[in-house]
Amino acid sequence: MRRSLTALAPQLITLAALVALVSVFFPGFVEIRLIDGRMVGPIIDILKRGAPVALLAIGMTLVIATRGIDLSVGTVMAICGAVAAWSIDKGLGLGGAVALAIAAGLVAGLWNGTLVAIIGIQPIVATLILMTAGRGIAQLITEGRILTFTHDGFSWFGSGTFLTVPVPAVIWVVTGITVALLMRRTALGLLVESIGINRRASALAGINATVLLIAVYMASGLCAALAGIITAADIRGADANNAGLWLELDAILAVVIGGNSLLGGRFSVAASLLGAMIIQTIDTGILLAGFPSEYNLVIKAALVLVILVLQSPRMAAEWTTWRAARREPKPAGRVQEDAQ
């Protein structure tokens, strides 16, 4: 436990520093109040608003661990949201809507996985196909308009609460814990890392790399489906053009801020989730701090740059040297103190 906390230290420190920074501009930032049986406050808002990126980051972490990338997740969100809205519209009910949306996400993942693992197309190109074509599919489903619906059961996924906590936050936390446990309590984590580091050697050692790769892309599709359901439920409608737009990039950024290498191999789902929360804290913090909205993207970019520079291996090496240099003259100082 302590070891995993040490590994997460850079992300935890960054998050704490951001919270402190935003608190300077917006003193009530960490306050949480209970109103009508639901928790309310900026932190709770971050946990809720950050749900789509957090969910996408979970799947993206696994894909990146296999040395791949999934650019299609934002689009898959739109497809799944459209499928859910269509199902509600057709009166298939809550169960039908959720089941069909998740099935759509899995099919999207199967498509990506097949292109990558069986046909051998580079992941960035393979998922680019669905990224661009998928919005068209979503538009076909919604017939080119924003498909709105009223269904209180389904809206619960976007705006409901579970034991005072917003449902989207519950969904990403539970998904994150489930995936992390599934990876670390079974051998999946090791096998995924192994094919990410050296697919050929892994296959020669008897790992079914093809099936595992497809499964990982399907997991990413599943996460995108959950994110799509939350987004559609939140706005009570499916917007094929804008749902999940550019979120694949935020998800990749979350994975990177989490310290996972884009070259595959070792990964940490928890670190990616912290990365997602860091991004959402920046987004929400900028709004709360009251900057004119045209500054948002510039400030976000600057903060992300600072975080990535501070986390870079070179800075880590500099830090170690600096600490070592400071530690060496210390004994002399202690002698003086003793003398006094």
Add this chain to the structure above:
Amino acid sequence: MLLSIRSLTKRFPGTLALDDVRFDLKAGEVHALLGENGAGKSTLIKCLTGAYRPDGGDITLDGEKISPRSTSEAQELGIGTVYQEVNLLPNLTVAQNLCFGREPRRMGMIQTRAMTRQADAMLEAYGLDIDVTRDLGLYSVAIQQIVAIARAVALSGKVLILDEPTASLDAREVEMLFEVVRGLREKGLGIVFVSHFLDQVFELSDRVTVLRNGRHVVTEDIAELDRVKLIEHMLGHALETEVDDHATPHDDSAPKRPEMLKFRQMGRAGVVHPFDLDVRQGEVVGLAGLLGSGRTESAEFLFGLRSGGTATDTDGDVPLDTPRKAIAAGFGFAPEDRKTDGIVADLSVRENIALALQAARGWARPIPRAEQARLADMYIERLDIRTSDAEKRVGELSGGNQQKVVLARWLAMNPRFLILDEPTRGIDVGAHAEILRLIHELTAEGMALLVISSELDELIAVSDRVIVVRDRRHVAELTGSDIRTDTIVHAIAHRDDIGEVA
């Protein structure tokens, strides 16, 4: 003295990689640098080429103290290096590779024709008449190696370091390379030659320096040394006998072991001419042949990496369409190129050893951490894998120890048929003997082995039977007292006088 190194020291966390090492290189000599894995050869070379900064000591080149901070700085000072894996760009032309970074230009534009002429002129000195406008990757490793040397010499021109240059060359190519090296020696270059092939060291070198555990052991003229003495210096203890100690008695009247596997019509036209193979329990089948003869491809058919042919055991058919099926049937395969096909570099020693076993058990049944650690510790001890602990990244181990990790991965599966493709390539003498000893232990337990090796002495020492592969056909099978260097060489070399055994 062209290059002189004094009291060179390099420390890594937990180890002293170089401890007060000295090394001298005269102009116009080939100086072999020898030592076991982990003796400090690579560290010494990396200090010379600027990849590492030494913690202490002096490097003097042409009477001036130098301390190169990068490979390019070392090159400018006059120290060029050619590695085992050619580090040129295979998708550029030969001329582009030779002139890379200093192409002849006019008004900023590269003069392709001038570059071609320049490249031709550079290679002419090496007796190499090839089309320099074709991609480097189209040529054999030997030619790529010579192009790399030509580039290094043109850039640097004083000291040339050859780090295991012959590891992936066949005998004829080695001779071609040696001619080039001898020519450079006559021109007055100082050449540092690192190799595990002692025969080549004796053939090419003028002097030898041996390192052991980061310390300088001896520097002597090659004429003063014989093979046994040299190995003694490297291993640090008197070696009673070499490999022959473990040699299988090649007795024609050896008792027949029980049959285990029958392979029929393995192979496919254009890759390897279909062949039959019977393997008995506890038997070592050697596969001899030159590089590219179809040795490795034969092994790939047997392990299900390529499909073609059928296999049966005493219980019936053995499906072999994929490596997974082959592994399920009790097969194992330690491939030739352990860096790309064997180890998973970023995983720990423990995880690498447990990998095949875990893959066979399936993802849902993880091997408990304690059991993995027990397996790893057991094989670290049994195979004498030199690592600080089981959690170290395999990529940080030396080549010989990586090979032992791959072997441990398969031994943990307890296979009945293990294929070892060049099990001792690029491995030091000590680890070499250990691996041959291991082969004998394994067969005593009933495991059957297929060993592919370029080193005939090694094949003769371990094999009960040697199959000779030539031009993608299995052309001869030698047993008992017929397993001798001359018979194998004869079978490899002669095209007509031995009947084809398909």
